[in-house]
Amino acid sequence: MKITVIHGTQRHGSTWHCAQTLLDALSARIQPEVTVFTLPKDLPAFCAGCFTCFEKGEDACPHAAHVQPIAKAILASDLVVLTSPVYAMDVAAPLKNLLDHLCYLWMSHRPDPAVFRKLGVVVATTAGAGLGHTCKTMRNSLKFMGFKKQFRLAHAVSAMRWEDVPPKTRLRIEKQAQTMSRQIVTAAANPARLRKPFFRSFFFTLMASMQKKNDWNPTDRAHWERHGWLAGKKPF
Ligand SMILES: Cc1cc2nc3c(=O)[nH]c(=O)nc-3n(C[C@H](O)[C@H](O)[C@H](O)COP(=O)(O)O)c2cc1C
Structure with missing residues (x-):
């Protein structure tokens, strides 16, 4: 299984450890090929909002040299693990910056057919609040x-650093990562058995009718x- 992990910060904190727990659980079941990007190191420039990616194509983005290796992965x-x-x-600003740079891949612009069979995981931690909003952004x-x-691996850790995360919370993270790794491996092995997301079919049809009028x-x-x-x- 090919996995791309995109870390929204460079800190090896609670969020990084949650993602690593999931990767370790996956590695116990399969032999994943993992590519890791760390932000903002791998995308240091902010989206300028120039519309160039929409109008002239993603390779014309002033930051294509950084964005395209991530998009290709x-x-x-x-x-894909965010x-x-x-x-x-x-979300932390460096991750939001990447999400802004990838808007050209949205169904409202130029969705890539390869995306339609992909699985995603969003990983987040908080001291206390904001998990819902953060996961929703991703x-x-x-x-x-x-x-x-x-899939969503999200935990309120009541801590500023991983070392201070209570053992009970760590155990909960470990258990969820184990369950999720099994679900991911099953889903990846039987893609045809996964339900097609209703929203995707609806939105794709809506965007197709919009594109027919696109001048x-x-x-x-x-x-x-x-x-x-x-x-x-139809792509799916
Ligand atoms: C700049 C900043 C803003 C934060 N904002 C919130 C917040 O809005 N709500 C909250 O409960 N915790 C907030 N936190 C705490 C972190 O979300 C929490 O400690 C998280 O587990 C840190 O993850 P990390 O160890 O992977 O860096 C904030 C931390 C920082 C540094």
């Missing part, structure tokens, strides 16, 4: 790109035409 993976601690009740990106199934962005429209999606071909 995502597209080549079976499983991690972030809760900062100000939401899940929204995977959902609007068209991921097939998502404002030839790059997006050409993408949909090239895949035959405006002639009724």
Whole structure:
């Protein structure tokens, strides 16, 4: 199984340890091929909001040299793991910055058919509050790109550092990681048995009808035409 892990901060703290617990649990069941990106090291520049990726293509993004290796790893993976601690009740800025850079892959622009069979995991920790909002930010990106199934490993750890996380909480994380690793391996082995997300089918159809009228962005429209999606071909 090919796995891409994207860490929203460079800290080897509670969030990193949660993700590592899951990777260890997966490694006990399969032999994963893991690619790791750490933010902001692997994407130091903020999205400039220049619309270049939408209008001229992702390779024309001023930060393509950093963004494209990450995007290519995502597209080549079976499983994508996004991690972030809760900062100000939401994801850490470096991860949000990557999510902004990847908006061209959303179904409202140029979804990649390879994404439609992928599994995702969002990993988050907080001292006390904000897990729901933080996970939703990460899940929204995977959902609007068209991921097939998502898992959530999220814990309130009541701590500023992993060493101070209470043993009971660590045990809960370990148990959830074990269960999740089994579910992921099963899902990856039987992709045809996974239910197609209703929202994805609905939103894709809606975006197809929007693209048929698209006279404002030839790059997006050409993408949909090239895949035959405006002639009724379905990607899933
Ligand atoms: C800048 C900053 C903002 C934070 N904001 C929140 C918050 O809004 N709510 C909360 O409960 N904890 C907040 N925390 C605590 C962290 O979410 C928590 O300690 C988390 O487990 C740290 O993850 P890490 O060890 O992987 O860095 C914040 C921590 C920092 C450094």
